Amino acid sequence: MSIEYFVEGKVIVQTKGDNISFSKGDIVYNSEKSIIQRGAETGVSYGEPRKIHPNDKPISTIDVTLNLFFDGTQNNKTNTQAGKNHKKSNHKDDSYTNDYSNVARGFDATDPSAENQVRVYIEGIGTEDLKSDDVFPDVAFGTGDRGVIAKVAKGCIEGAKALERKFSDVKKQINLTVNVFGFSRGATAARHFIYVATNPAKIFSTGSGFFALSPYDAPSLKNAVYMKEKSSLADSFGFFGACLAAKKLQIASIQFKFAGLYDTVASYGPNHRGGWGFNDDTKQLSLDAIGNGKVNFVLQIAADDEYRDNFDLTNINSAGLYGLEFTLPGVHSDIGGSYVDGEKEVSVLYCQKGSIINDIFFNIEEECKKFKEILIDEGWYKDEELEIKSFYQSDLDPDILWTKDSSSFYGIIGTRVLSNSYDKVALNLVFHYSQNKKTGGVKYLDSSLKRHQIEEEFLTRIYNQLTRYTNACNDLRNEYIAKYLRGESTADYLTEIKKISYLDFVDEQDLKN
Incomplete structure (x- = not known):
């Protein structure tokens, strides 16, 4: 955006205080005669420019990013840190005995001090911090007070709280960008969050105000959010929007920019494939809500070698050209992490x-x-x-x-x-796409990115081979985006990209080592 002034006569600016000009580009003065600068006390001084703070923009809005991380079933970074000897652990196979997942690593790598960025971590299905895991129904079916929908409701509430803590004193309106991440049922939660945040909230009105009902607790008022006045945010952005309105945050716009999904597995309820009068998981939880451009870019990394009998992958076909799915060798936790190294x-x-x-x-x-x-x-x-x-x-x-x-x-x-080094491949792919300003814009700590770099000689060879595969997929998507911009058909995008296999780019013998 540019502003040009054309004046026939003089321009005189008078101020009792400082007259300060900021520019991310050049400040240029042109004159057919002299340019005269005078300073009454110390003359004219030159020095390093002061950094322009985003909140100092001469406009009425600021750009803010919320990064939401939903961990997988029985993954909980607090419990992992507490360890298997904690009194609430079963000491064998629960959230205390796992290593950190890639969702937890991604959250920890996100820069907490970055300007206009906040991060929120939601612990995995079946878990709560420093409590015993709830095996039934939460772990078994993904339902219950620690199930998928309950975690989504918590994500809405905690996301609004995090924004309030950092931006409650900001007088400008907020252009909010939301990025979501998830592993396994946590990826299911991330996708269901998009559904909840793009559909009207269920509202219960009283004489003194309005309650937006929690997507998990409705129709009861448990965990409902109170609004003195009905907000358009609740209509446009559902329970999440109602949580923002309840915190009196001035939201000008919301865009869902990036979804980073590690092997989406819903396994929701007793019959997740449908039948017996039940819809399948995708329909029950509206997991295709990521489609139709509701999320600007959807990245899914899927495990090629997982035994899928009760572990069906939920694809991202609904995202169409807005999505990119990589299928990598390995099983579920090779993609999303949480293996204990050396176990x-x-x-x-x-x-x-x-x-x-x-x-x-x-x-x-x-x-x-x-x-x-x-x-x-x-x-x-x-x-x-x-x-x-x-x-x-x-x-x-x-x-x-x-x-x-x-x-x-x-x-x-x-x-x-077991070795947990291979899961760095998927983690680094998510880092790559999520920090790109066009697709995600997440700001990570340089120290964390360095700590998770792939350095082992053998793994580097595998990573380089798989990068050739992911680049081929990415290049094909770019070709179809160009077609779309030219007004040409992109109907066969999904068919063509599924023809690209990592097996065409890797040495199979390396995969056997």
Whole structure:
């Protein structure tokens, strides 16, 4: 924006105080005669320019960014820090025994002192800080007081509180940008948040004012937000908008700029695929609300090797050209993090009851040998990590028991030591796209970005190969954006981008190491 003055005569500016001009560009004076500068006391001084503060703009609005991080099921950074010896931990397999997820790492890396930026972390489904995990129904089904919808309601409330703490004294109106991040069911929560924040709130009116009902607690007034006057924010931006209005924040506009999703898995309710009179997860939670340009850019990183029987991936097809989905080798936590580095994992990979009938008619030993070869050939295990043998369930950790049968079994047991370094690949991809001013504009701490850099020689080789794949996907999307801008059809974008596979860019032997 420029302002030019054309004056036929003189321009005289008089002030009793200072006359200060700020510019991010040049300040230019042109004269057909002399340019005269006088200072009554010390003459004319020159020096380094003062930094222009965003809040000093000669306009009535400021630009503010809210970054919302929704962690995954049984992921909780406070509990991880407390450790597995905490009195509220089961000491085996809960939020206290996990390592940090990539959502937690992303939150910690976000610069808390950056101007006009705030961050909010919502702990994972089934968890609360320094409390025991709630396995049923929260962990099992993603429902309940610590379920997906409850966490979204908390995100709305805590997001408004964070903005109030930093900007309650600001007199200008706020142009608010919202970025969301999530892993697993936390990615589901991030997507459901977009739905809640782009649909009208349910309002209960009283003689003294209005209550915006919580998306989890409605139709009760529990956790409802009170507004003395009905706000257009509640109509346009739902329960989130009502929370902002209740804090008396002056919001001029809201845009949802970036969604960074690590392997969205809803697994919501007892029948998440639909049927028996239930809609599937996507419809129940309106997970396609990220589509139609409601979010400027949606990035999803999906796990190619996850066993999806009860762990279905929710794609981002609804985002269309506004989305970019990378499918990387690995399983769920290879993408979203939380593996404990160096932890020993024991798994029963295949077994049958040990019996003469099974030995004679099904040749269990031969079946086990064939399956073992497949596991080694595909890179899941090394030969020394697999054992074919007879065993009783009592020989194993009680956590991996699958039946009360006391019979002996014959099968394959895999034992391996886990590494959590590979999850840096997905984390760095999210860093890359979310800090780009066009797609996210998140301000991170340089020290955190450096700490999460990929430095191991082997992992660097894998990362470089996968970067060729992600660049190919990104280049194709850019081609389709150019088509869109030219008015050409982009209907086959999703079909074409799914044809690009990381297998065309990586050395498969590297993936087996």
